[in-house]
Amino acid sequence: MSEIVEIKIKRLSDEFSDVPLPAYATEGSSGMDIRAAVKDELIIEPGKVALVPTNLSVEIPKGYEIQVRPRSGLAANHSIGILNSPGTIDSDYRGEVKIILMNFGDQPFAIHRGDRIAQLVVSKVYSAKIVETENLNSSIRGEGGFGHTGKK
Numbered sequence: 500m501s502e503i504v505e506i507k508i509k510r511l512s513d514e515f516s517d518v519p520l521p522a523y524a525t526e527g528s529s530g531m532d533i534r535a536a537v538k539d540e541l542i543i544e545p546g547k548v549a550l551v552p553t554n555l556s557v558e559i560p561k562g563y564e565i566q567v568r569p570r571s572g573l574a575a576n577h578s579i580g581i582l583n584s585p586g587t588i589d590s591d592y593r594g595e596v597k598i599i600l601m602n603f604g605d606q607p608f609a610i611h612r613g614d615r616i617a618q619l620v621v622s623k624v625y626s627a628k629i630v631e632t633e634n635l636n637s638s639i640r641g642e643g644g645f646g647h648t649g650k651k
Contacts, residue, residue, distance in 0.1 A: 530618030579603025
């Protein structure tokens, strides 16, 4: 059974009260769809970035974050992704949630009022205690990185 975390959401303007709040599309969804709060059509040209408003502000409990992830259909069908994927909404942020969409394709992409533009995943956050040291324990991998295991 999954843990339920209460996330408070505030609409910043009544102008977009018709735009649905973030919601899970199915019972098994890990991400909630979040929608665009745009007055007019917003076009993202090929190779360009748009900061898409949602008209929402959130209150996330301490110890949690919301990750902003791309929608697979937008990525596969239209080459639209999240530039800083996954984006992070911290528990102490109270400003408007905006989605950084990138058009990786070669055709302009139109966003309309209420379009599902990203998904939000609630995740637990662990804090780290940094300990400076002169020595690290060895491992089998050692310093191997960036393709050290090959392609096959």
